[in-house]
Amino acid sequence: MQNFRWIILTVLALTGIALADPHTLKASRFNGVLYVSVHDIATYYELGANSSGAAGRVSYRSATAQLVAEHDCRDITLNGVTHWLSVPVLDTHGQLWIASLDVLKVLDPVFREGRLPGKIPVRTVMLDPGHGGRDHGAEGAIGREKVLTLDLAKRVQRLLEAAGLKVIPTRTIDENVSLDERVALTNRKNADLFVSLHFNSGGNAQGIETYCVPPAGAASTGNPFRRFFGGGDDKCAANQFDEKNVWLAHCCQRSLLHITGANDRGVRRARYVVIRDVACPAILIESGFLSNPVEEQRLISSDYRDKLAKGIAEGILEYRRTTE
Numbered sequence: 001m002q003n004f005r006w007i008i009l010t011v012l013a014l015t016g017i018a019l020a021d022p023h024t025l026k027a028s029r030f031n032g033v034l035y036v037s038v039h040d041i042a043t044y045y046e047l048g049a050n051s052s053g054a055a056g057r058v059s060y061r062s063a064t065a066q067l068v069a070e071h072d073c074r075d076i077t078l079n080g081v082t083h084w085l086s087v088p089v090l091d092t093h094g095q096l097w098i099a100s101l102d103v104l105k106v107l108d109p110v111f112r113e114g115r116l117p118g119k120i121p122v123r124t125v126m127l128d129p130g131h132g133g134r135d136h137g138a139e140g141a142i143g144r145e146k147v148l149t150l151d152l153a154k155r156v157q158r159l160l161e162a163a164g165l166k167v168i169p170t171r172t173i174d175e176n177v178s179l180d181e182r183v184a185l186t187n188r189k190n191a192d193l194f195v196s197l198h199f200n201s202g203g204n205a206q207g208i209e210t211y212c213v214p215p216a217g218a219a220s221t222g223n224p225f226r227r228f229f230g231g232g233d234d235k236c237a238a239n240q241f242d243e244k245n246v247w248l249a250h251c252c253q254r255s256l257l258h259i260t261g262a263n264d265r266g267v268r269r270a271r272y273v274v275i276r277d278v279a280c281p282a283i284l285i286e287s288g289f290l291s292n293p294v295e296e297q298r299l300i301s302s303d304y305r306d307k308l309a310k311g312i313a314e315g316i317l318e319y320r321r322t323t324e
C-alpha cells in the first residue's frame with residue numbers, strides 16, 4: 001500500500017472552508033485506483049461517529065451533514081440525497097474506502113454546500129423541454145413526454161422569472177429541435193445554467209433521477225461494475241463544471257424529493273449530448289416514469305406538475321443563493 005499526499009487539499013485549505021487538518025487526509029492505492037478511507041473523510045468533514053452497527057456499512061450524521069455508504073455499492077447517501085459514484089465503495093484493511101475522484105467530485109461539492117471556487121453569477125437559465133414535434137419521447141397510457149416537458153418548462157419559467165431570473169426555453173411550441181440546436185442556442189445566449197426536462201420510461205420503476213456528466217475517464221451510472229474507467233469515456237466540455245454540475249443536481253434532486261415525496265433514484269451520470277456540450281453547468285431531470293401507471297396518474301395531474309415545477313425552481317434558486 002502506497003500513501004500519497006493529496007494535492008487538492010491545499011486548494012481546499014486556500015478556499016477558506018473550516019476544515020479539520022487537511023494534511024491528515026491521505027490517499028492510498030488499491031488495484032490501481034486511489035482511495036481515501038471513510039474514517040478520514042468523516043474526520044475531515046467533521047461528520048461525527050459512525051452509528052452503523054453493520055459490517056461493510058457506515059452511517060454518519062452531524063448537525064449539518066450526513067453520509068451513508070455500503071461496500072461494493074456505487075450509490076451512497078449524502079445530506080439526504082442518493083449520489084452515484086464513479087467507483088464502488090471498497091472494503092479492505094478493516095474499513096471502507098471511497099475513491100479520491102469521488103471525494104473530490106461528489107462529496108466535496110455537497111459537503112461544502114456549493115461554496116465552490118470560480119463563481120459565476122446566475123442570471124440567465126436555459127430551460128430545455130425534451131423532445132417535441134415528430135419526437136414524442138416516452139408515452140404512457142395517457143401522458144406524452146413531449147407535451148408534459150413543455151408544460152413543466154412553462155411552469156418552471158414563471159417561478160424563476162418571478163424570482164428575477166431571465167429564462168430562455170429551447171422550444172416554446174410542439175416542434176422538432178435537434179440536440180445540437182439546443183446546445184448551440186444555449187451557447188449563443190451565454191446561458192449561466194442549463195436544465196433539461198424529461199419524463200422516464202422503464203417498466204414499473206418509479207421516482208426522480210437527476211443526471212450530470214461523469215468526471216473525465218469515469219463511466220456512466222448505467223455501465224457495468226467493472227468498467228468504471230476507460231472505454232472511450234473521454235473528457236467533455238462539461239467536465240470543467242464537474243463540481244458545479246453535482247451541486248446543481250443535488251439542489252434540484254433534494255428539493256424535488258422534499259416537495260413531491262417521490263422515490264429517490266439519485267443523482268446519476270451520463271454523457272447525454274445536451275448536458276455534455278453546453279458551456280455552462282448543466283443537468284437533466286427525469287421527473288418520473290410514464291411507464292408506471294401509478295406514477296403516470298400523478299404526472300398527468302396539473303397540481304403534481306406544479307409541485308415538480310416548484311421543486312426544480314427552488315433547487316435552481318438554492319444553487320444561485322449558495323454560489324453567489
Ligand SMILES: [Zn+2]
Pocket residue numbers: 130131137138145198199
Ligand atoms: Zn426524454
